[in-house]
Amino acid sequence: MGIRKLLIECTLCVRGGNLSCSLFAYILRFIHMKNRERRPTVVVGLLGTTLDLGKHPDRWQNWRPSVAICRQPDLIVDRFELLHGRREQSLAELVRADIGTASPETEVVLHNVEFSDPWDFEQVYEKLFSFARGYTFDDGEDYLVHITTGTHVAQICLFLLTESRHIPGKLLQSSPDRERGGAGTVKVIDLDLSKYDRIASRFRQEQQEGASFLKGGIETRNEGFNRLIERIEKVANATRDPILLTGPTGAGKSRLARKIFELKKQRHAVAANFVEVNCATLRGDGAMSALFGHSKGAFTGAVTERLGLLRSANGGVLFLDEIGELGLDEQAMLLRAIEEKVFLPLGSDREVKSDFQLIAGTNRDLLQAVRDGKFREDLLARINLWMFQLPGLADRVEDIEPNLAFELEQFAARNGDRVAFNKEAYQHFLQFARSSEAKWSGNFRDLNAAVVRMATLSAGGRISIEIVREEIRRLADSWSRSEGGHPSDLSLVVAPEVLVQMDLFDQLQLAQVVEVCRAARSLSVAGRRLFGVSRTRKATGNDADRLSKYLGRFGLSWNEVRAGSR
Known part of the structure; x- marks a missing residue:
């Protein structure tokens, strides 16, 4: 018989008068000595205002989840942190007394956590978050978070707080079992998915599929770029904060931004459209109108209202390519739109709302633009939260x-x-x-x-x-x-397969020879200039032949050098 089961049996015998108190005390001391050999177990849970009810003696025949946890043969609860509202104080004290009867070694600590509306997600989460932040968790204890009692909203909040490690423990699910009377059964759920091979494997596969999708299915081999894409996949999947893509023109910023949107769309992270604009094409009042819209009559020619790109992106993704080209006024309005989700259309005195995720692209050094007074420092700080530098080809x-x-x-x-x-x-x-x-x-x-x-x-x-x-x-x-x-650049006259096999020394020498040839009237004139010293030591000098043979070493002819291309 296990220690836990022995304790329950002894408790029932004491209540029935079949076991002396002194013998029971001896058994308790024995159990406590055994308990020292293991880490203390602490349960955190909400009082079940309906399920935990029970004022009559026959309540022991009913399944009451908070009490039932402490009646499990294979689970010793050293401490129960029981959360309840002020109106449930008497019920909480009754449950504490019943737990003391069923499990004398369990200390029950009552905590008043008041929900004016237990179905208000924001309020419930805030209250439970405050409890978790204020509670002192001990690394030497094991924590179980009971998610059977409380409203569904409270259960979800406890799950989130445990998953985020604000409560460093495992989940505990209890359920009734008719064959075992009021004790029921319990199941411990560990949220560390790395321990579940099949689930972890599925997550890894999904991440790999996401990264491959962002790369357009191209099996890239550059390790640095692959790591970059894996990080972008994680960020795109986890946040709606702004993303800044930097890199040279043609590095693939626009294509990657669209792929990020499509990936988020697949995973139901966005509901609306992808809106793209190159900010270099926006100038003056046209920039304000294009981005933020305008009201009818805002300026000459504004015969109808215009929504603007920010409102068109509501619920979706807005990609501002070459964001460094925006004017300072547009930057100020964009900053407010990002932070507060509101802005004023041109010519309007009524604010409009738009909730979008911003992806910005630039090939400019925005830090230098800030130093030059061409880009707002506060806007850069806001969009630079997730910055990714795309390498050139x-x-x-x-x-x-x-x-x-x-x-x-x-x-x-x-x-x-x-x-x-x-x-x-x-x-x-x-x-x-x-x-x-x-x-x-x-x-x-x-x-x-x-x-x-x-x-x-x-x-x-x-x-x-x-x-x-x-x-x-x-x-x-x-x-x-x-x-x-210059037209005499070697790449214009030397075949690439030859050029890539030449030492830099030979390239520099040949480049100077080509320069002289381009400036000379004939092959002989160029040869006399190039061999002006050594030719004096020869009895008969053929400068033209000498130069022609030198050029031939690189597959060049006089006419090709003069023409400037092969």
Whole structure:
């Protein structure tokens, strides 16, 4: 017979006169000695104003959950923290007395927690939260939170406080059992899901699916980027606070913002629409009107009322791309709209409400913009709670190959024609794309444009080595011109497959040679200038032949160097 069951049997024998008090005291001492070998167990629970009732002697035959917990053969309760209202004081004292009879080793501590409306979620949570914050939990004790009694609202609140670890314990569910009379049964529920392999596995799978969804199904290989997306998935799933996406133009901020919205929509975290605007397109009164709307007659031409983007995003997600381009007046109104969910439309004296989640994007350094007086510090503080820096494509060379496959799939979906590289062309393009010569200044926009051009020019659905070489020259020329490059830049005259295999020393030397050639009238003139010293030590000098052979080492001819491209 277990210790707990022995105690219950002895208690019943004392009440029936079949056991002496001295023997019972000896048994109690024995039990208390055994109890020292384990951690104390403390139950926190609400008084059941209906279920715990019982004023007649036959109440012991009825199931009363607060008392029944302390009658379990396999559960020793050292202390019961019983929460009740002022009007239930007498019932609470009766329950305390009955627990003392059924379980003499259990100390019952009464706490007055008053709910004027036990079905008011905010009030009930606040009262129980205050109790949890004010209670001193001991690391040496085990806590069980009884969720059978009280209103459903109170039970939910106790669950939330336990799940959030404001009450550091496990849940305790009790239920009646006819075969065992008034004792019923109890079940302990541990909210630490890591202990439940199948549940934890399902959560991990859902997180992985969410991260894959945010990446558009692209199996990216860059570890830093994958960790970033996993963090964004967790934040997107858990909060409606503003999210700030930073990174260079073309890094994928707009696409990621839409994916965040779609993920939240799938998980029923938002109910309305995704509203997107590039703030660089908003200027003057047009910016105010577009964002916050206007009333009829607010300005010349305002013949009808306009809702504005903030109201259109009510209940959904508002994505403000290039938020650093907003004017200071718009920033001030936006700050209030984020914090208070209200704002004044242009020309109106009546506030309107809109509850949206803001996702902001920028390629600017907003801290520098604050120092320059072009961006409000308080707005940056508000939207910088969750800031994620998206890397450029050049910083994710491991992901060029899977993104290349993705762009080809997108082209096929749009055009109905499946296009692929031949083996030589594929390896040639990847070698260039991963090299330091590939600037990818436009990031994924550059990659998308390159794939569209090559796929469009492909014959019979195959991208050839000639098409790849032409595209590489086009990209190199585009990047050079966007950076203010000189026509003699090596990327314009040297084949990329040659350039990526050259040492920096050779690149610098060749670049100077090309510069001289571009300024000379002929091959001979360029040769005399380049070999002006060494030619004096030769009996017969052929400067033109010497220069021609040097250029030939890099696959160049005089005409190609003069033309500035291959």
